[in-house]
Every structure is written in C-alpha cells, then in structure tokens.
Amino acid sequence: MPRLSEYLLPTEREPPADAEALSHRLLVRAGLIRQVGAGLWTWLPAGWRAHQKIVQIIREEMDATGAMEMLMPVLQPAELWQRSGRYGIDELFKLSDRRDAPLVLAMTHEEVITSHAASLIRSYRDLPKVLYHFQIKERDEPRPRAGVLRTREFVMKDAYSFDCDREGLDASYARLARAYDRIFDRCGLEYYSVKADVGAMGGHGSDEYMAPCAAGENDVVLAPGYAANIEVASADPQPVVLPEAPPAPVPEHTPAMTTIDQVARHFNLPAGALLKAFPVMVEDSPGGEPLVLVVLRGDHKVNDIKLRIALGSQFRQASAAEIEARLGPPGSIGPVGAELKILLDEAVVAGGGGYVAGANRPDTHLRGVVPGRDFQFERADIRTVVAGDSIGGVTVRIEPAVEVGNIFKLGVRYSEPLGASYLDQNGSSRPIWMGSYGIGPARIAAAAVEQFADDRGISWPRTISPFDVHLVSLGKQGSAERTLADSLYEQLLSAGLETLYDEREHGAGEKFADAELLGCPLRVTIGRRTINSGEIEVQVRRGQDSRALPLEGAASAIAELWRLAA
RNA sequence: CGGGGCGUGGCGCAGCCUGGCAGCGCGCUCGCUUUGGGAGCGAGAGGUCCCGGGUUCAAAUCCCGGCGCCCCGACCA
Numbered sequence: 001m002p003r004l005s006e007y008l009l010p011t012e013r014e015p016p017a018d019a020e021a022l023s024h025r026l027l028v029r030a031g032l033i034r035q036v037g038a039g040l041w042t043w044l045p046a047g048w049r050a051h052q053k054i055v056q057i058i059r060e061e062m063d064a065t066g067a068m069e070m071l072m073p074v075l076q077p078a079e080l081w082q083r084s085g086r087y088g089i090d091e092l093f094k095l096s097d098r099r100d101a102p103l104v105l106a107m108t109h110e111e112v113i114t115s116h117a118a119s120l121i122r123s124y125r126d127l128p129k130v131l132y133h134f135q136i137k138e139r140d141e142p143r144p145r146a147g148v149l150r151t152r153e154f155v156m157k158d159a160y161s162f163d164c165d166r167e168g169l170d171a172s173y174a175r176l177a178r179a180y181d182r183i184f185d186r187c188g189l190e191y192y193s194v195k196a197d198v199g200a201m202g203g204h205g206s207d208e209y210m211a212p213c214a215a216g217e218n219d220v221v222l223a224p225g226y227a228a229n230i231e232v233a234s235a236d237p238q239p240v241v242l243p244e245a246p247p248a249p250v251p252e253h254t255p256a257m258t259t260i261d262q263v264a265r266h267f268n269l270p271a272g273a274l275l276k277a278f279p280v281m282v283e284d285s286p287g288g289e290p291l292v293l294v295v296l297r298g299d300h301k302v303n304d305i306k307l308r309i310a311l312g313s314q315f316r317q318a319s320a321a322e323i324e325a326r327l328g329p330p331g332s333i334g335p336v337g338a339e340l341k342i343l344l345d346e347a348v349v350a351g352g353g354g355y356v357a358g359a360n361r362p363d364t365h366l367r368g369v370v371p372g373r374d375f376q377f378e379r380a381d382i383r384t385v386v387a388g389d390s391i392g393g394v395t396v397r398i399e400p401a402v403e404v405g406n407i408f409k410l411g412v413r414y415s416e417p418l419g420a421s422y423l424d425q426n427g428s429s430r431p432i433w434m435g436s437y438g439i440g441p442a443r444i445a446a447a448a449v450e451q452f453a454d455d456r457g458i459s460w461p462r463t464i465s466p467f468d469v470h471l472v473s474l475g476k477q478g479s480a481e482r483t484l485a486d487s488l489y490e491q492l493l494s495a496g497l498e499t500l501y502d503e504r505e506h507g508a509g510e511k512f513a514d515a516e517l518l519g520c521p522l523r524v525t526i527g528r529r530t531i532n533s534g535e536i537e538v539q540v541r542r543g544q545d546s547r548a549l550p551l552e553g554a555a556s557a558i559a560e561l562w563r564l565a566a
Numbered sequence: 567c568g569g570g571g572c573g574u575g576g577c578g579c580a581g582c583c584u585g586g587c588a589g590c591g592c593g594c595u596c597g598c599u600u601u602g603g604g605a606g607c608g609a610g611a612g613g614u615c616c617c618g619g620g621u622u623c624a625a626a627u628c629c630c631g632g633c634g635c636c637c638c639g640a641c642c643a
Binding site: 010012013014015016017018019020035037038086089090091107108110139141142143145150217218403406408472474475476479505506507508509510511512513514525527528529537 | 579593602
C-alpha cells in the first residue's frame with residue numbers, strides 16, 4: 001500500500017475548464033483519470049484501483065453463477081461482422097492490415113463468441129453454458145462526452161449465455177439478472193432495473209440497469225413498484241376538462257394559426273383539449289395504405305419507439321406534399337373526414353366533451369370533435385410520459401440516469417447467421433438460444449462519484465474506493481507524531497485495510513483537502529493533537545462525521561468503523 | 567450531422583480588437599521560517615503562443631487553409 005510521497009496522485013485545485021459533468025471534474029481533480037483525446041482516457045493508479053475493485057465484484061458474482069471467464073480479441077476479421085449483418089454500423093471502427101485484409105475493432109463480441117459456439121458446441125449435452133470476459137470495446141461515437149461516461153474506448157464485461165431453447169434462455173437470463181442486482185448492490189449504487197427497448201437489431205427482451213444522477217443521458221420513469229426507460233414507459237395522463245360537445249363538430253375560422261399554442265390561445269383552452277395530428281408513412285405496408293394519421297392530445301408528444309411497436313413497422317414523418325395530397329394543408333389537419341387509418345392515443349377520451357381538431361381545410365379548425373362519433377379509430381399507447389402523469393394514483397418521477405448495465409435476450413439473432421447450432425436428443429439440428437449481458441465498470445465508477453459527491457469531493461462507496469483508509473500524518477519527519485503514524489500505518493496494513501499513507505511534508509489544510517477530494521471512506525489523522533490527547537481522529541467521509549478513538553487498539557477499531565461504513 | 571465556443575509553461579487565465587522584448591495566479595525547484603484546514607519571505611526553472619502557408623522591417627496578434635478539444639442538439643445495437 002502506497003506512501004503518498006512515492007505515489008502518483010496528481011490532484012488539482014481547479015477542474016479542467018471545459019469539464020461539465022461532476023464526475024468528469026472530480027475524477028480529474030482527484031488525480032484518477034487523465035485525457036488522451038476525445039473520448040480517450042487513461043486511468044491513473046488510484047483510479048484504476050477503483051475500476052479494478054468494480055471489476056473484481058463483477059467477476060466474483062459472475063463466477064458465482066457458474067459463468068466462465070475467458071478473453072477474446074478486439075481486432076477481428078470484418079467477415080464475421082458481414083455475416084452477422086452488423087458491418088454497416090457507423091460506430092464500428094473499420095481498418096485493414098498490410099495485406100489489405102479488412103478488419104474491425106470490436107464494439108461487442110457477439111460475432112466472435114457465436115463463431116466459437118458454432119464450432120465448439122455440438123450437442124445438447126454441451127448446453128447450457130455462460131462465458132464472459134472483460135475486454136476493451138471500441139466505438140466511433142458521434143459525440144464522446146462527460147469524461148469517462150461516454151468514451152470511444154472502454155472496458156466492458158460482456159457475458160454470453162447459450163441454451164437449447166427459449167425456456168433455457170429465460171432461466172439463464174433470470175439467473176444473470178439476479179447476479180446483476182447483487183453486483184450493483186455490492187457496488188453501493190442507487191440503481192433501477194428498467195424495461196428497455198430491444199433496439200433495431202431485435203431480440204426477445206431487454207432490461208437496463210440505470211443509476212440516477214445529474215449527468216445521466218437517459219430519462220427513467222419511476223413510481224412505487226414501477227421503473228421504465230422513458231422510451232417505453234406508460235402512465236396515466238393528467239385529466240383535461242373538455243368543453244361540452246355540440247351535436248356535431250363546428251367549424252371555426254382560425255386564420256394563419258398552425259401551432260397548438262396559437263389554436264389553444266384562440267379557443268382559450270388548455271393544449272390538452274386539442275387534438276394533434278401526426279401523419280406518418282409506414283415503411284412496411286405491402287398493398288396497403290402507407291399513410292397513417294396518428295392522433296394524440298395537444299399537450300403530448302409522439303414516442304417514436306412506442307409508435308414503431310404499435311405500427312409493427314418502421315415509419316417516417318409524412319412530407320408536406322404527401323399530407324397535402326391526402327388531407328389538406330399542414331397546420332390544420334385532423335381526423336374528421338380523413339379517409340385513412342387513424343391511430344388514436346389512449347390518453348384521448350371518447351365522450352365527456354369535445355376536442356378542437358384541424359378541419360383539413362385552410363385556416364379552419366373544428367370544435368366539439370368527439371372520437372368515435374366523428375371519426376373511427378384504432379387505439380394505441382403511443383405518447384411519451386410527461387411530468388404530472390401518474391401510475392396507480394401516484395405522480396411519477398422522471399429522472400436522468402446513467403445506463404450502467406444492459407442485458408438482452410438475443411434468441412437466435414446471431415446463432416442463425418453464424419451457424420451456431422446443436423443436435424438435440426432426437427439428433428436434429430437446432431439453433432442455440434443466446435443472451436448477452438453487458439456492464440461498464442467505468443460508468444459504475446462515474447455514477448458512484450455523481451451520486452455521492454459533496455462540495456468537498458468524492459465519497460466512494462467503501463466497496464469500490466481506491467483505498468479503505470486515508471491516513472494523514474501531520475508531523476515532520478522525525479517527530480513523535482510521525483513515529484506514531486508510521487506505526488499505525490503498519491497496524492492498519494496488518495489489520496487488512498488498504499491504506500494510503502499521506503506522509504508528505506505539506507500543510508495540514510492541503511492534505512485534508514486532498515483526502516476529502518479523493519474520497520476514501522475513512523480519514524485518519526495523526527498530529528500533535530493526537531500526541532497531547534492520546535486519541536486518534538477518524539473522519540467518516542460520507543457525512544464528514546468525526547470521532548476520537550483511543551490509541552490503544554486503534555487499528556482494529558478503525559477496521560470495525562470501516563465495516564460499518566456505507 | 568446541425569448550432570455555439572475554445573486552443574498561450576503542469577493547471578486556470580490575461581494579452582489578440584489597435585502588430586513592436588510573452589505576462590499573471592496556482593503548481594514546481596532551492597534556502598530559511600511555518601506546521602490541525604490549500605502558510606510566509608527570498609531566489610529560480612519552465613513556453614515550437616495547435617499546425618502550415620501568406621502579408622509585413624516586425625505576427626501570439628492581421629489574412630487563407632488545416633488539425634485538435636469542449637458544450638447544446640440529433641444519434642447512442
């Protein structure tokens with residue numbers, strides 16, 4: 001365990017000028033990481049210790065499930081990616097060797113592991129299996145940002161499960177999901193497991209592990225017993241009081257009013273009493289009408305992912321010309337009289353009052369529009385949850401969060417194109433059912449910094465702190481304090497505590513500031529005060545509570561305090 | 567990919583508009599003092615001013631081109 005005078009811990013009084021995210025500023029200031037280029041970071045010694053603590057927790061929990069650690073290369077033949085259909089991904093780094101053979105830098109390892117499975121797994125007797133590794137991932141990110149949160153190169157633990165069938169995959173998936181909960185619990189993170197979209201590459205299910213914090217890039221919707229990525233979340237809308245509906249829709253002149261805001265103001269109604277019409281072109285509509293009119297409340301927004309699922313197809317916004325041709329002038333289109341499939345969001349009520357909607361005529365809107373009476377529709381939940389919505393009567397919270405883990409049921413997405421199959425008990429060949437399970441240790445570290453930092457610096461959960469104890473000696477070389485600190489240092493090490501010993505000849509304030517910036521769970525101070533009082537001061541970093549311990553048996557008392565720390 | 571900003575000792579910045587010895591704070595080195603909250607005095611070291619070209623007697627500064635980095639948005643398998 002290091003003496004600080006011999007260690008590399010380059011703390012800074014000021015954060016880098018361009019650093020925005022708290023974790024970015026603090027990890028740099030505390031001397032844990034340094035930048036090499038955009039999205040490229042070096043982990044300095046103390047930072048790497050924290051990173052590797054996280055790695056070790058993941059390793060232990062993966063091993064406990066029976067998973068087997070291995071290692072696969074980052075540099076891979078392009079051919080594998082061509083076969084899986086992922087060679088075209090923009091984020092994939094592509095290169096060639098001196099013989100012009102095309103290669104890629106892997107962003108994950110489905111292709112390689114599946115090609116191994118194809119040749120190494122032959123019989124149902126070889127299944128199930130779970131394999132994993134910690135390896136560098138390379139991604140040509142459109143915009144690296146926030147220090148270590150979104151980088152172009154990072155270590156990831158990725159695991160892959162192999163099963164005979166869907167039921168086997170479900171069981172493996174459930175087992176790994178439990179391991180994930182244990183990993184994040186042990187890392188001391190606040191996190192939620194949320195339902196997620198499976199993404200463009202398909203699959204049978206996916207969960208994301210989200211750690212709420214200010215630097216989060218994704219929004220999660222939270223309510224008691226409910227947690228979902230906002231991309232897929234559903235909730236009950238805030239009700240809107242609608243004006244009483246006349247027997248039939250009434251046209252109103254609305255000159256040059258083409259936005260929800262303008263029309264709502266004109267009618268003196270809340271935006272929720274309007275209907276917003278969103279025409280889309282469905283890509284996969286063999287023989288049918290490609291134009292669909294999506295209708296939702298004026299105060300709501302279309303959720304692309306939920307809409308894609310509801311349509312069962314990719315879609316794009318209809319062009320002005322396409323809208324003009326089938327409906328009327330963009331800006332005053334609506335469902336009444338539209339001879340189209342109409343997909344009505346569930347937040348729109350049928351009855352109980354009339355909405356205002358576009359009339360499909362220039363400068364005209366209709367008031368008193370009642371769904372069902374005035375137009376036919378199909379129902380779907382296609383809007384994005386907004387603040388004020390509720391679930392089970394409780395108002396939802398919408399919080400930014402960092403994705404720290406993501407697990408997928410891949411099914412046969414990779415095993416089929418890459419030929420990974422096995423012979424079942426009847427001797428027939430079947431595709432292997434796969435799952436993939438990723439975790440980013442760097443993101444766990446950054447999320448922990450974000451979640452627990454205070455105005456003095458980082459406050460690590462003790463399980464992932466670079467060191468257990470930060471021992472500060474205020475005495476000069478040769479002083480009684482220094483002699484005492486030297487001996488306590490040895491005792492702490494003997495007690496099994498990973499101890500960083502600050503015996504530098506610096507001012508007390510500077511040493512305290514450095515200790516609080518680095519954020520180890522306990523700071524132990526030996527100074528003249530210790531000699532005079534016969535008591536050792538221990539500060540618990542989380543909350544900054546200090547207490548005095550008798551010199552006698554101090555090391556074991558500190559060890560006990562450490563066990564109780566967060 | 568759209569918008570904005572920035573590149574000057576290790577870090578944070580001024581100087582640029584109006585061309586004329588490259589500066590400030592912190593950090594670093596040496597000496598003395600100090601020693602429980604980023605200490606004092608004194609003496610020092612350290613810079614291709616992002617790169618290339620141009621204008622000029624003279625360029626950190628003006629012009630042209632390039633590169634890099636950050637932030638917002640889009641994107642994020």
